[in-house]
Amino acid sequence: MPRPRKSLICLDSTPYYHCVSRCVRRAYLCGVDELTGKNYNHRRQVIENRALKLASIFAIDICAFAVMSNHTHLVLHVDKTKACAMSSDEVLKRWHMLHKGTVLTRRYMDKKQRNSLSEPELLSVIASIKVYRQRLYDISWFMRLLNEYIARMANKEDACTGRFWEGRFKSQALLDEGALLACMAYVDLNPIRAGKADTPEHSPHTSVKRRVRAAKNNTQPKKLMPFVNNSTHVRKGLPFDLKDYLLLIDETGRQLRADKPGAIPLDCEPILTRVGLAQAKWSLMVTNIETQFSTCISLAHAERKLVI
Structure with missing residues (x-):
């Protein structure tokens, strides 16, 4: 039996959540519909812009995102303290x-x-x-204002009415740093696994593409939660090093798509050591984010579920 939404989101346990929204039946969110030949790619940027706009209004940060042909992925951080201080x-x-x-x-x-x-x-x-x-710190309201906006836009363009999403959205709590890293990598590598891109920096409408583009200028995207590497002078951010994360994405992406060309750096062991993930377990955990975990993800769950 499905659990009520309020029991899936507990800010006392973790402020990080993975949210997935999928289209109902054969409805197309983005991309080219192979049956009709209709191109919906123009929606990708609209969806990305809407999510980033909501993040600038809500006390909710976007850690990672990916806009796919029939679903969206978001890794969100809820900043209740910020909302209460307003x-x-x-x-x-x-x-x-x-x-x-x-x-x-x-x-x-x-x-x-x-x-x-x-x-x-x-x-x-x-x-x-x-x-x-x-x-302003409620994920359900965040997702509602994102998905309602997209559904109304799509139904208007398609000249139809009715349900566009198969449900509200799927939510998974990320209970530790290992789960957060695995889920962010899983989301950022979605286009590569789907065969839509060869490398992370060319993955369309993903957070990793934004991060790579900003990293070339030695900056971080203002609209995404920054990496702070446990810096004491920064109040809030992802507790990892940006360079290590980008190397980790490349390493994990090569493991998932070994047939792709390119020289991918191998010196990403420090980040794996810091979160306590063996290489084989890391690969399995990233590959099985949605299939092996239901509402919560953590290293402890991975130990029990992922048999090597």
Whole structure:
């Protein structure tokens, strides 16, 4: 029996989650439909832009993403502390970028009208702010505003109505650093496994392509959660080294697609040693992210499930 959504997302256990949304039946999200010949590639950038826009509004960071022909992958980090630290004005400002809010919240944000609000009206605004604040770190609301937007766009383009997604979305909790690394690699390497790209830097509409492009300029993408390598002067970020991660992606990608050409660096052992993954177990874990794990992923689960 499926578990309720609220039991799958527990921020006390982990702030990291892998979310997957798949199209219903033969609906095409992106790419070329081989049956009809219709090209949906223009949607890829729209979907990528929408996800990154939502991340800039919500207190939710994108660690990795991939936009495929009939599904999307997102590795998300929920920053509840950031949402709770926002001022009331900031909460309303962000929420009004997505929805109109209420008449009272709009009046509250108008400095000329704010002082005219009565005490009951102010209490109503405070109650709305509390609700909006909780939504700004809610993965369900994030995915809802992403998938609804895409479904409406697709149905309008296809001149049809009805369900576009097979369900809300699949969620997997990433309980430790090994699970986080494996899942990010799994997501970033999706186009390579599907035969849509030969190398990570040429994987269309993935986070790794953005990271490689930025790395060439010795920077990191502003719209993705940065790698901080446990730096003490940076408050938030992925606790790995960016160079090690890119080398790890190349190494894992070559193992998954041994027939592809290119000189792939082999000096990625430090990152594997740090998270306690043997090479063979790492390969199995990345390959079986969706098939061998249900709602939670961790090294302990990998030890029990992946027999070498």
